[in-house]
Amino acid sequence: MGAIITLCILGIVVLYLGLFKAKNALLPVTLLGLVVTLGLLVAEWNNEALPQLHGMVIFDRLALSFSILCVVITGLVILLSKEYFKNISTYLSEYFCLIIFSLTGALLVNAYHNFAMLFIGIEVMSVALYILVGIRKTDLASNEAALKYFLMGAFSTGFLLFGITLLYGASGTFDLTELQAYVQTASEISPLFYGGVLLLLCGLCFKVGAAPFHFWTPDVYDGAPILITSFMSTVVKVASFVGFLRLFSTVLVPLHDFWTPVLLTIIIITLFIGNITALLQSSFKRMMAYSSISHAGYMLFAIIAIGATSVSGMLVYAAAYSLASVIAFGVLILVKRGSGSENFESFNGLAKREPMLAFVLTIAMLSLAGIPLTAGFMGKFMMFNNVMGTYNITLLILAVINAAVGVYYYLHVVVNMYFRKSEDEVVAQHVPISYKVVLIVAAVLTVIIGVYPDSILGFL
Amino acid sequence: MSNLFILLLVPVISAIVLCFIKDAVRAKWIALFAAILEFGFSIPFLCGFIPDASIQFEQRWMWVESLGIQFHIGLDGISLPMVLLTNGLIPLIVLSSFNKARKGNFFALISFMQAGLLLVFLALDAFTFYVGWEIALIPIYFICALWGDGDRIRINLKFFVYTFFGSLLMLVTLIYLYNQSATPSFEWNAFVALDLSESTQRWIFWAFFLAFAIKIPILPFHTWQPDTYTHAPAAGTMLLAGIMLKMGVYGLIRWLLPVAPLGALAYGQVAMALCVIGIVYASIIAFKQQDAKRLIAYSSIAHVGLISAGVFSWNMEGLQGAIIQMVNHGLSVVGLFFIIDILQERTGTRTLAEWGGIASKTPRLATVFLIILMGAVGLPLTNGFIGEFLLLKGLFDYGTWYAVFGGLTLILGAVYMLRLYQKSMLGALPERAEGIVDIKGYELLVLGVIVFFTLFLGVWPKAILHLSEASVVNLLNQIKF
Numbered sequence: 001m002g003a004i005i006t007l008c009i010l011g012i013v014v015l016y017l018g019l020f021k022a023k024n025a026l027l028p029v030t031l032l033g034l035v036v037t038l039g040l041l042v043a044e045w046n047n048e049a050l051p052q053l054h055g056m057v058i059f060d061r062l063a064l065s066f067s068i069l070c071v072v073i074t075g076l077v078i079l080l081s082k083e084y085f086k087n088i089s090t091y092l093s094e095y096f097c098l099i100i101f102s103l104t105g106a107l108l109v110n111a112y113h114n115f116a117m118l119f120i121g122i123e124v125m126s127v128a129l130y131i132l133v134g135i136r137k138t139d140l141a142s143n144e145a146a147l148k149y150f151l152m153g154a155f156s157t158g159f160l161l162f163g164i165t166l167l168y169g170a171s172g173t174f175d176l177t178e179l180q181a182y183v184q185t186a187s188e189i190s191p192l193f194y195g196g197v198l199l200l201l202c203g204l205c206f207k208v209g210a211a212p213f214h215f216w217t218p219d220v221y222d223g224a225p226i227l228i229t230s231f232m233s234t235v236v237k238v239a240s241f242v243g244f245l246r247l248f249s250t251v252l253v254p255l256h257d258f259w260t261p262v263l264l265t266i267i268i269i270t271l272f273i274g275n276i277t278a279l280l281q282s283s284f285k286r287m288m289a290y291s292s293i294s295h296a297g298y299m300l301f302a303i304i305a306i307g308a309t310s311v312s313g314m315l316v317y318a319a320a321y322s323l324a325s326v327i328a329f330g331v332l333i334l335v336k337r338g339s340g341s342e343n344f345e346s347f348n349g350l351a352k353r354e355p356m357l358a359f360v361l362t363i364a365m366l367s368l369a370g371i372p373l374t375a376g377f378m379g380k381f382m383m384f385n386n387v388m389g390t391y392n393i394t395l396l397i398l399a400v401i402n403a404a405v406g407v408y409y410y411l412h413v414v415v416n417m418y419f420r421k422s423e424d425e426v427v428a429q430h431v432p433i434s435y436k437v438v439l440i441v442a443a444v445l446t447v448i449i450g451v452y453p454d455s456i457l458g459f460l
Numbered sequence: 461m462s463n464l465f466i467l468l469l470v471p472v473i474s475a476i477v478l479c480f481i482k483d484a485v486r487a488k489w490i491a492l493f494a495a496i497l498e499f500g501f502s503i504p505f506l507c508g509f510i511p512d513a514s515i516q517f518e519q520r521w522m523w524v525e526s527l528g529i530q531f532h533i534g535l536d537g538i539s540l541p542m543v544l545l546t547n548g549l550i551p552l553i554v555l556s557s558f559n560k561a562r563k564g565n566f567f568a569l570i571s572f573m574q575a576g577l578l579l580v581f582l583a584l585d586a587f588t589f590y591v592g593w594e595i596a597l598i599p600i601y602f603i604c605a606l607w608g609d610g611d612r613i614r615i616n617l618k619f620f621v622y623t624f625f626g627s628l629l630m631l632v633t634l635i636y637l638y639n640q641s642a643t644p645s646f647e648w649n650a651f652v653a654l655d656l657s658e659s660t661q662r663w664i665f666w667a668f669f670l671a672f673a674i675k676i677p678i679l680p681f682h683t684w685q686p687d688t689y690t691h692a693p694a695a696g697t698m699l700l701a702g703i704m705l706k707m708g709v710y711g712l713i714r715w716l717l718p719v720a721p722l723g724a725l726a727y728g729q730v731a732m733a734l735c736v737i738g739i740v741y742a743s744i745i746a747f748k749q750q751d752a753k754r755l756i757a758y759s760s761i762a763h764v765g766l767i768s769a770g771v772f773s774w775n776m777e778g779l780q781g782a783i784i785q786m787v788n789h790g791l792s793v794v795g796l797f798f799i800i801d802i803l804q805e806r807t808g809t810r811t812l813a814e815w816g817g818i819a820s821k822t823p824r825l826a827t828v829f830l831i832i833l834m835g836a837v838g839l840p841l842t843n844g845f846i847g848e849f850l851l852l853k854g855l856f857d858y859g860t861w862y863a864v865f866g867g868l869t870l871i872l873g874a875v876y877m878l879r880l881y882q883k884s885m886l887g888a889l890p891e892r893a894e895g896i897v898d899i900k901g902y903e904l905l906v907l908g909v910i911v912f913f914t915l916f917l918g919v920w921p922k923a924i925l926h927l928s929e930a931s932v933v934n935l936l937n938q939i940k941f
Binding site: 309312366371372373377378381382384385388389393396397400401403404407408411415418419420452453454457458460 | 523524525526527590591594595598602605606612613617620621624625628629631632635636638639
């Protein structure tokens with residue numbers, strides 16, 4: 001609870017700092033605030049998990065572990081922003097403030113215990129992002145992305161809200177515990193309820209970017225500033241998944257016969273669309289956007305594999321994916337600064353110019369591809385294992401085919417970095433110290449989780 | 461000293477150290493030192509190994525507590541020859557790239573790969589096995605794609621995606637088996653003890669077979685192999701052919717047949733037929749090759765086809781033959797690729813038609829070439845003879861016709877190998893080879909070691925056979941079709 005209040009205060013403090021033109025204080029204050037938030041979350045770890053504030057939020061292990069992940073990833077993204085935003089605009093404090101508010105929303109989505117909070121959380125998280133995506137006011141692509149994101153986001157919120165209303169109409173409650181009691185005890189579940197579940201499913205699939213609700217993802221990820229993309233594809237996505245997981249793998253479990261076939265279809269479509277379209281991209285950033293769709297497919301495995309281990313699988317997968325994405329986008333920022341392009345070709349010869357960048361990006365790509373001794377492998381392994389427990393082997397075979405396709409485009413960038421020479425002379429960029437710290441920390445964490453997954457599983 | 465984990469630790473540490481060495485001269489000496497040190501560390505295991513069926517020097521730790529995954533390694537009579545082969549060949553491979561001025565990262569990748577290979581051979585837990593299996597793939601991909609020639613990027617991407625797909629199927633199978641075991645466990649023992657229905661074993665057989673057959677490679681899955689071998693740097697080809705393909709054969713012996721014996725009973729004939737067709741097919745193609753490296757690549761398909769056929773015959777002679785022939789093939793193929801690399805460096809070509817008469821200028825090279833070649837062909841008193849003899853005996857017990865066609869390898873092998881020798885060493889000396897100098901120094905050392913073992917194992921094959929005998933008998937008793 002303290003964490004959410006801290007973040008709200010932090011956001012306002014940052015705004016005031018901007019008002020008094022204390023630009024140099026922005027980054028330290030934000031980081032300090034995040035560290036305090038992290039401390040408060042960790043302090044709550046062993047407390048008994050009870051719904052707080054009249055059953056509005058619950059900080060159980062699920063919420064806490066994913067909130068900690070979100071805060072850490074936000075910290076890494078903010079560290080990367082040190083030199084990034086200066087080049088885009090002068091309204092520096094707004095960026096920090098909006099990112100913090102978006103993070104607050106993410107924490108609410110992680111911890112909701114009442115549909116009102118789910119809705120507020122998603123809105124706080126998204127509204128801040130609508131602005132962030134369009135933050136390059138003069139850039140057409142950024143504007144287009146913002147508009148698209150806003151329209152699609154508003155549309156999906158409509159679905160969500162409609163779904164919540166139908167559930168309320170059937171059960172007469174917004175509270176998850178009471179809802180669970182309704183599902184378990186009602187002699188006959190009203191058809192309204194089923195309609196509500198379907199609409200919720202659609203709304204949440206929009207948010208996580210699963211096919212066929214994925215059409216906004218590539219354009220928005222592509223148009224947004226790189227740093228915002230990295231925030232959006234990690235923190236926001238992870239939080240949306242937790243929202244998904246909390247509802248479907250606890251409250252709605254008794255109805256799983258109804259929604260698993262729907263979700264199964266969505267997963268298979270998502271995997272194929274994400275992977276096959278990613279194959280065809282010539283821009284690294286767009287490839288990452290499509291690959292994030294396919295990762296959404298793998299992460300949905302945790303939701304259909306109803307079981308105790310699906311939370312830990314999701315945590316490892318989300319951590320692996322987020323760390324790798326931060327590395328990928330961090331390196332992309334530096335590469336783009338040198339060559340001005342986001343295409344695969346701009347990575348040519350990076351291993352010669354910047355061996356460190358090439359090395360960490362290789363680790364990130366191997367992790368995304370799911371090669372052992374990286375976190376991505378453990379994530380995939382646990383997801384596959386969860387699904388194997390509940391489902392037949394066909395789904396896994398399909399997933400495996402997709403994983404093999406994935407290797408192809410993840411290696412594309414590795415091939416360009418190591419095996420191709422850059423055609424024109426690219427000046428080696430100065431790598432700021434904050435970038436070095438973030439990239440190395442993320443790479444080391446990726447390897448640690450991969451080699452010794454108990455380092456984070458041990459806590460759950 | 462007899463702590464198996466040291467064997468894995470030394471290459472990993474040397475790989476990390478070598479990453480930071482920019483100076484080529486220093487890098488190669490450090491790599492050589494580490495490789496010899498690693499070989500030295502494996503001697504105590506050979507001396508301390510009691511040749512019975514037990515698993516020795518076992519080590520296990522909990523790896524992922526919540527999933528019941530263990531890190532479990534150990535040595536038995538089947539893995540010991542493979543470990544010795546790996547640790548024995550790596551110093552030779554390092555030595556063979558001594559004149560190439562390679563930076564530390566090249567040797568670091570070799571060391572890293574060594575760790576992966578050893579993990580595969582030592583693993584008694586399927587998760588550990590899978591990790592090693594994949595770890596070995598990454599370094600060899602970089603070695604081949606960074607220092608290779610020709611269309612290296614496309615060829616190696618194909619190689620990588622191909623083998624990765626195979627191993628993912630294996631991963632699915634392993635996860636399936638893990639979920640079947642009573643207390644979810646990846647232990648080899650638990651997998652073998654599983655009571656699986658015949659229909660399950662049938663698809664498990666194919667999933668495993670595909671993963672291993674791609675790596676070995678067995679006939680319809682071999683298309684990546686000739687290109688990758690031909691366009692890899694010499695050290696990469698040696699690693700691939702000398703050691704890495706043994707991972708696949710080892711996988712057949714250790715995992716495929718023990719876990720899915722009923723599947724093997726149902727489809728063993730098909731697998732066997734594929735192996736035997738592969739032998740004849742690859743031999744004929746090898747005969748038509750103009751590129752010497754490609755010729756050896758195809759010959760390698762033929763040889764491992766025979767080895768895999770021996771495994772599928774699942775009898776004493778077939779398995780023993782497979783194990784000793786894996787060692788023999790590793791030795792001879794490393795020697796042959798090294799000789800071709802030497803010739804290519806000195807004459808600037810690999811095309812058979814542009815060679816000839818080199819023996820007159822380089823008597824030492826011609827002699828070692830002939831001996832290693834004879835080993836590969838299987839002449840009595842060289843190492844290949846006993847291996848091929850045992851394999852064919854195993855095949856004969858399984859089915860006469862398999863032995864008849866498998867036996868063609870002896871004749872066809874002699875034909876294309878002698879053609880290689882004739883076209884390169886005998887005949888008229890072309891102009892480009894006028895100034896060729898004989899092998900000396902480290903080249904002589906590498907080839908001398910290989911020649912020594914070619915003859916030594918030819919005269920006294922029991923050196924390897926007695927190590928594996930008890931384990932093979934035990935395996936055969938444990939798993940009956």
